[in-house]
Amino acid sequence: MQDDKVIVCEKLTKRFGDFIATNEITFDVHKGEIFGFLGANGAGKTTAMRMLCGLSSPSSGKATIAGYDVYTQTEQIKKNIGYMSQKFSLYENLTVRENIEFFGGIYGLSDERIKSKTEELLQRLGLKTEANKLVASLPLGWKQKLSFSVAVLHEPKIVFLDEPTGGVDPVTRRQFWDMIYEAADSGITVFVTTHYMDEAEYCNRISIMVDGKMEVLDTPTNLKNSFHARSMDEVFYQLARGAKRGD
Amino acid sequence: MEAVVVKNLVKTYGKEKTVAVDDVSFSVSRGELFGLIGPDGAGKTSIFRMLTTLLLPDGGSASVDGHDIVKDFRQIRSSVGYMPGKFSLYQDLTIEENLHFFATVFGTTIEENYHLIKDIYVQIEPFKNRRAGKLSGGMKQKLALCCALIHKPTTLFLDEPTTGVDPVSRKEFWEMLARLKEQNITILVSTPYMDEASLCDRIALIQGGKILSIDTPQNIINAYPDRLLAIKANEMYRLLKVLEGHPDILNSYAFGEYAHATFRDADTHALQAYLREHGLTDVEVKDAEVTIEDSFIKLLH
Amino acid sequence: MKQFLAFVRKEFYHVLRDRRTLLILFGMPIAQILIFGFALTNEVKDSEILVVDYAKDNASQELLTKIGSSRYFNIRQAAFTHKEILGTFQKGKIKAVVVFPANFNGDLLHHNKAQIQIITDASDVNTANMITNYLSSIVMDYQNQINQNLEIPYRITPEVRMLYNPQLKGAHGFVPGVMALVLLLVSVMMTAISIVREKETGTMEILLVSPFKPVLVIFAKAFPYLALSLVNVVAILLLSVFVLDLPVKGSVALLFAESTLFIITCLALGIFISIKTDTQQIAMLISLMGMLLPTMMFSGFLFPIENMPVPLQIISNIVPSKWFYIIVKSIMIKGLGIASLWKETLILLGMTVFLLLVSLKSFKIRLQ
Numbered sequence: 001m002q003d004d005k006v007i008v009c010e011k012l013t014k015r016f017g018d019f020i021a022t023n024e025i026t027f028d029v030h031k032g033e034i035f036g037f038l039g040a041n042g043a044g045k046t047t048a049m050r051m052l053c054g055l056s057s058p059s060s061g062k063a064t065i066a067g068y069d070v071y072t073q074t075e076q077i078k079k080n081i082g083y084m085s086q087k088f089s090l091y092e093n094l095t096v097r098e099n100i101e102f103f104g105g106i107y108g109l110s111d112e113r114i115k116s117k118t119e120e121l122l123q124r125l126g127l128k129t130e131a132n133k134l135v136a137s138l139p140l141g142w143k144q145k146l147s148f149s150v151a152v153l154h155e156p157k158i159v160f161l162d163e164p165t166g167g168v169d170p171v172t173r174r175q176f177w178d179m180i181y182e183a184a185d186s187g188i189t190v191f192v193t194t195h196y197m198d199e200a201e202y203c204n205r206i207s208i209m210v211d212g213k214m215e216v217l218d219t220p221t222n223l224k225n226s227f228h229a230r231s232m233d234e235v236f237y238q239l240a241r242g243a244k245r246g247d
Numbered sequence: 248m249e250a251v252v253v254k255n256l257v258k259t260y261g262k263e264k265t266v267a268v269d270d271v272s273f274s275v276s277r278g279e280l281f282g283l284i285g286p287d288g289a290g291k292t293s294i295f296r297m298l299t300t301l302l303l304p305d306g307g308s309a310s311v312d313g314h315d316i317v318k319d320f321r322q323i324r325s326s327v328g329y330m331p332g333k334f335s336l337y338q339d340l341t342i343e344e345n346l347h348f349f350a351t352v353f354g355t356t357i358e359e360n361y362h363l364i365k366d367i368y369v370q371i372e373p374f375k376n377r378r379a380g381k382l383s384g385g386m387k388q389k390l391a392l393c394c395a396l397i398h399k400p401t402t403l404f405l406d407e408p409t410t411g412v413d414p415v416s417r418k419e420f421w422e423m424l425a426r427l428k429e430q431n432i433t434i435l436v437s438t439p440y441m442d443e444a445s446l447c448d449r450i451a452l453i454q455g456g457k458i459l460s461i462d463t464p465q466n467i468i469n470a471y472p473d474r475l476l477a478i479k480a481n482e483m484y485r486l487l488k489v490l491e492g493h494p495d496i497l498n499s500y501a502f503g504e505y506a507h508a509t510f511r512d513a514d515t516h517a518l519q520a521y522l523r524e525h526g527l528t529d530v531e532v533k534d535a536e537v538t539i540e541d542s543f544i545k546l547l548h
Numbered sequence: 549m550k551q552f553l554a555f556v557r558k559e560f561y562h563v564l565r566d567r568r569t570l571l572i573l574f575g576m577p578i579a580q581i582l583i584f585g586f587a588l589t590n591e592v593k594d595s596e597i598l599v600v601d602y603a604k605d606n607a608s609q610e611l612l613t614k615i616g617s618s619r620y621f622n623i624r625q626a627a628f629t630h631k632e633i634l635g636t637f638q639k640g641k642i643k644a645v646v647v648f649p650a651n652f653n654g655d656l657l658h659h660n661k662a663q664i665q666i667i668t669d670a671s672d673v674n675t676a677n678m679i680t681n682y683l684s685s686i687v688m689d690y691q692n693q694i695n696q697n698l699e700i701p702y703r704i705t706p707e708v709r710m711l712y713n714p715q716l717k718g719a720h721g722f723v724p725g726v727m728a729l730v731l732l733l734v735s736v737m738m739t740a741i742s743i744v745r746e747k748e749t750g751t752m753e754i755l756l757v758s759p760f761k762p763v764l765v766i767f768a769k770a771f772p773y774l775a776l777s778l779v780n781v782v783a784i785l786l787l788s789v790f791v792l793d794l795p796v797k798g799s800v801a802l803l804f805a806e807s808t809l810f811i812i813t814c815l816a817l818g819i820f821i822s823i824k825t826d827t828q829q830i831a832m833l834i835s836l837m838g839m840l841l842p843t844m845m846f847s848g849f850l851f852p853i854e855n856m857p858v859p860l861q862i863i864s865n866i867v868p869s870k871w872f873y874i875i876v877k878s879i880m881i882k883g884l885g886i887a888s889l890w891k892e893t894l895i896l897l898g899m900t901v902f903l904l905l906v907s908l909k910s911f912k913i914r915l916q
Binding site for chain 1: 285286287288289383384385410411412413414415416418439440441442454483484487500501502503504540543544547548
């Protein structure tokens with residue numbers, strides 16, 4: 001196995017009774033890569049993400065995350081990944097500072113590290129003056145940026161982002177992607193799902209799931225070429241139109 | 248005749264008087280498909296709730312079909328159709344029961360206005376005995392639209408109908424709206440997806456409770472003041488960093504596989520040379536096709 | 549009207565399709581009645597009985613053997629004075645004391661009648677009642693046995709004394725109590741939750757933006773729970789009459805009328821809670837803490853109000869269930885009519901009108 005592969009998946013499958021949510025998906029993700037994970041609602045993305053995060057045990061197949069096995073070493077996996085979703089990210093009724101300190105705490109950072117990290121983060125996000133305000137009072141864009149920063153606070157090897165930019169304005173969305181690039185540049189692997197097809201273009205490689213199977217996996221340019229499409233939107237449409245299942 | 252007229256509408260929340268809608272004015276003609284385009288928290292839902300008489304404005308006035316949203320709320324409630332942002336049907340009732348219930352509540356029957364929903368309903372009819380909670384996102388959306396249409400509303404308010412829906416279902420949904428427009432129903436739709444703007448007759452770009460611009464999508468695009476360049480290179484992140492460092496740069500940002508950028512003085516050849524100097528390869532510079540998203544970003548700057 | 553009916557039908561779908569709702573609606577009253585009714589009854593088996601036999605003659609021995617051979621009782625003999633009996637009760641093991649007077653047999657033979665005394669600990673009212681009933685029937689049995697072929701029958705009269713709770717307060721009181729509890733739960737909590745659920749899921753928004761009058765929405769939501777609560781009243785009464793042998797002494801029609809009144813009080817409360825809250829959890833919490841607890845505490849169902857400190861007695865007056873409890877107890881157990889209950893009924897009616905007015909007034913036809 002090559003050293004720089006941080007996600008290795010082989011025929012990973014999850015069944016719920018007769019229903020095959022994720023059907024023998026096989027792929028690798030390299031260190032520092034931005035990996036786009038696309039698919040229509042109900043294509044099996046969430047199920048696959050849960051398995052990769054060590055939250056749900058696969059029915060069959062193999063997978064290692066940062067070198068740890070998804071069946072047996074889920075605790076180590078959780079220490080080495082960060083997770084952010086649009087739905088759950090931060091505690092609205094805690095202040096910005098309390099949120100950072102809390103998440104630093106549950107990832108087991110030392111008090112000193114938490115303290116220095118908190119100051120550094122507030123500085124970098126320009127949230128110094130807002131540090132003691134409740135997260136609920138922040139605009140959505142800021143919340144999303146803060147919650148991404150919290151997800152990578154413990155310098156994980158991989159960060160999973162589940163539709164991180166839903167409903168965010170175009171400028172903030174791009175600032176958010178700046179942060180993703182920066183993280184990838186520093187060696188963190190980014191695994192991201194999105195419904196914005198232009199964002200798919202920002203990824204190094206993208207996969208598209210249809211009805212539980214991973215139909216394609218390539219760079220955006222290669223995908224557009226092979227589908228004779230002008231945009232990722234078209235590629236996605238051609239693939240997902242034939243989908244049988246919804247969520 | 249104007250179907251919706253909004254004048255200087257203001258809405259504030261809470262003791263701190265947080266302004267959600269800040270002096271908003273616009274009007275929508277009968278039979279028009281009007282889009283309210285902006286991110287979450289821009290005030291779209293507040294505007295829709297005021298127009299559907301669910302909220303009282305703190306300032307300004309508005310009318311729907313000539314009825315005042317405060318005084319004549321009863322008339323408005325009987326004549327408009329409303330689809331809230333969240334899926335708001337009864338999850339434990341079947342498709343048919345939901346539709347039947349809403350038809351009855353609005354004092355009509357499914358048969359009476361079946362022609363309006365036929366196109367949409369036939370797609371979900373095979374599952375009519377399935378409970379709404381067990382439907383896929385796309386099907387829920389179709390059912391919700393049927394329920395909002397069943398009483399033949401004069402004006403239809405759709406609050407973020409495509410949020411969280413995958414691109415394929417989104418496309419289908421907009422095709423349905425285009426067909427509804429032919430029935431001469433005025434449609435107001437809100438969305439955070441900029442790419443949906445071009446499907447509306449006219450749009451209002453909204454941010455922070457304020458309207459940035461109102462016009463047809465084409466006019467908004469045409470009004471883009473600068474020369475917009477699309478730039479590509481071997482590495483996007485580096486490219487963005489290098490562009491930021493350009494002495495004449497006005498604005499630059501990623502846009503799909505290209506970066507979009509505006510300059511004080513746009514000389515494409517000099518720019519290509521500059522990029523190569525900074526170690527980028529496979530450099531491509533061309534005039535970009537301006538989109539609503541570019542306009543929005545410009546207006547925010 | 550058609551709209552109203554469509555609404556009511558929809559509401560029934562909701563109830564019938566949610567197993568948890570159904571369980572609370574119909575499982576709970578049955579369970580409560582059975583628990584309160586039977587959990588105590590079972591204890592009668594193998595009860596320790598103390599016998600104080602001053603007679604020690606044939607008749608007393610025969611009767612004792614008969615009691616001892618019953619599977620309900622274990623007999624312990626002792627020679628106690630009356631005063632010492634109290635002490636044995638306080639130790640808690642003894643459930644009843646049977647006293648044979650000296651000269652038991654002699655009384656029977658010469659006067660054709662004799663007495664025995666049964667003393668029970670009525671702080672556990674149900675057990676006390678059961679034991680007395682069983683003992684009395686054994687005595688009757690014995691009497692029938694010795695009366696065979698006799699022209700002038702012997703009569704043994706058990707003289708029953710209930711210690712600690714001579715008026716048997718709370719005996720059978722649990723049926724009216726359970727009724728108040730169940731109606732309160734169904735009408736207050738279920739109504740509040742079902743209205744708040746529509747707010748939470750956003751369907752209330754759609755309903756408000758419809759020609760259906762907002763106030764009618766509320767009434768249409770409350771109506772099915774009125775019907776379901778009445779079904780519960782029927783179920784509880786059937787259970788208490790046929791399973792627990794507790795008849796309704798007074799007018800059944802009056803009982804239903806009063807129940808309907810109380811249900812409407814509860815519905816008004818439920819509507820009020822639903823107007824003031826935005827999540828199902830809070831609605832449930834308020835219903836439980838704010839309604840159920842006071843009912844348990846202050847209706848007189850579990851704790852006699854007379855024994856409470858005066859401030860609590862005063863507070864108990866504003867709890868609607870207290871009045872309903874009094875009414876139901878009077879009708880079911882004492883067989884009283886409206887003539888003796890008009891005061892309580894009027895108080896309940898006043899509360900209902902007040903609550904309905906308050907909830908209608910605070911009802912909003914728009915979102916916050």
